[in-house]
Each structure stands twice: as structure tokens, then as C-alpha cells.
Amino acid sequence: MVTIISTMETQVSNGPSGTSLPNGPVISTNGSTDDSKTNLIVNYLPQNMTQEEFKSLFGSIGEIESCKLVRDKITGQSLGYGFVNYVDPNDADKAINTLNGLKLQTKTIKVSYARPSSASIRDANLYVSGLPKTMSQKDMEQLFSQYGRIITSRILVDQVTAGISRGVGFIRFDKRNEAEEAIKGLNGQKPLGAAEPITVKFANNPSQKTGQALLTQLYQTAARRYTGPLHHQTQRFSMIPSLGKGPDPNSSSKPILDNLLNASYGVKRFSPITIDSMTSLAGVNLTGPTGAGWCIFVYNLSPEADESVLWQLFGPFGAVTNVKVIRDFTTNKCKGFGFVTMTNYDEAAMAIASLNGYRLGDRVLQVSFKTSKQHKA
């Protein structure tokens, strides 16, 4: 059993990102040790790396004064980064030269000097949405750099289409006040040439992710591995006469589509809870077909709805590559709608025809292809 080494503390609140320090002496006003040349932050560690492995890897470079793999206070999950403080600054330098960029499983680790712990660098991370799909990370940095020094930035990409921007990203500034100014200056503004304004706000702390959300992440990762094999489901629905008419509204009101599931003739459908072998997520590869697929909008989900509901609803109709329940970030309750991506048009159309108007509990679902974002009149 792994011991939880640390919880959220001052230095940890820097978040999973660090940066190099300029050379030169650091003036200490409180007499504390200057560790600016010995203390490193290590980012993008594999999820399953232990404190012991972490120490072993960095201890191979030289004598360590202290090191810490950062874990979530509640769940004990690794947050994917840690700190290493060497006795000798030369070893810190050597660790950067030797281990930065090292590939461990699916990750490429980043090793750099840690910034000194300070209140002013806390909560300096921004979440940006509504970015034009054509905007690169460089473009985004250029847009934000007028407000301060950028420590890290990232644009999220669609894993299925391998590299297409999802229009959302992150910017971490060196200082919180810089981040605040960027919000004031850029939130609701249209980047040059963009059709829509962007949203800029403080990012949520990933460590605040609920257990439910963590499980969802695991489900989705695992589910993608099944995307290819599930593809052959296409054929079998032509043999189910009742599907086109939708479920019988007079049948029992047992939860979640008993009718449709029974109609599946025992063909194994994907269900998150049946997934085993999630113990080792090492070496997960995205195999199988890629492509955008058909995005379906599902409205009138209950506040308690989760991703497994969508998998169960849509899985019987064919290849589902992605599901998403949209939640309020404060309450974590479903906002009443979600999205499902299906690979094949025919299957998506059949799912829509069957599930639109379907009664789920005491709600009637509205299901359609996703439309483009609404504009103000």
C-alpha cells in the first residue's frame, strides 16, 4: 500500500508547472536557505509512478536533500508532478540535462528549476475556451503575453482526430495579478480575425476533481480501446425490427432502457462497470479508427446523470467513441444536457430516431444532431 506522502502545501500550490530561474543570486530576506539552484520541479510524471520510483530515478544523479511526489490530499492519486531538492547545485543541473525530456511510458517528463514558493504565484492559471480552431499555442501565447510572463501554455486537442484543436486551453502566468489583468483584458473579446469571443477565467484545480470525474476519465480512456472492436455492431440492428419505433412507453419504468438492452440479443455492449484490467493504464494506446464522427446533442438529462447513462443509452445502436455529460463546476450536477459521438451516420440516425422522445425516469429526452453554437440575434 502506498503511503500518502504529502498533501497540498504552499509550494505545491504552484500547480503542475515550473520554470527556469535566471542565473544570479536570490536575495533572501528571511534567512532561509537559497535552494534556487538545487530545487527542481518535475512535471508530466506517469500517473502510476510511486514516491519510491521517483526518488530512485532522481537519486541516481546525486545526493538528494529532499524530494516529494505530490499527491491529492483526498484520493492519494499522484498529481503527476513533484519536487527534488539536491544537496549539490551541480547535480540539479545534471538532472535537468540528463532527465528532462525522458520518456516514461506514455509521458515525456519535464525537469526544470522550481520557482521559489510564494503567494504571488498562486492561482495564476487560466482556462481559455472559445478559441478559434486555427489558433496555435504560439498564437495564444502571443495574445496573452502582453499581460505578463507566461510560464506554461497548452491547447487541448481531440485525441480521436489526432491533433485538431478543441478550442480550449490553459495559460499559466508567473504572477496571479498578471492572470487577473489578462482576464480583464481578454475575457469576452474576439481575437484578431476571430468570429466568436473567447472566455478567459481562472482554471479549476485538477486536484479538486471528484472521484466520480476521475472514474469517468478512466472509463473513457478504457473505452477508446474498445472502439475498434465494437465497430462490427453495425450489422446486427437491421435484425431488430422494433428498434426504429423506439421503446414501448407502456412497458415497465425500470431504469435505463431495459427494453432496448434486452433487444440487443445478448450482444455484449460496452458498459463502464464491466471494464476490468484498468489496474494498469501503462502503455494505453489509441488504436482503431479515427475521425470526427457524428455528434449528438442530448437534452433533459437529470442533474444526477453521468457518462455511464449515455454509454448505456447509445451503445446498443453502434460504435460510440465519446460521451460527455455537461456539469456545473460548482455543484458538479449535470446541467441537463450532454453529447455523444458516434462513428457511423446510420447508427447515429437510428439512435436519434429511437431515443428522441424516450422517457428516462420521469423525463422525456430530446435527442438530435448537435447544431452549431447559438449566436446572439
Place this chain on the structure above:
DNA sequence: TACGATT
């Protein structure tokens, strides 16, 4: 909360 997205 009627068309998102949280490294």
C-alpha cells in the same frame, strides 16, 4: 442553467 470541453 436548451448545443461543451478543465492539462
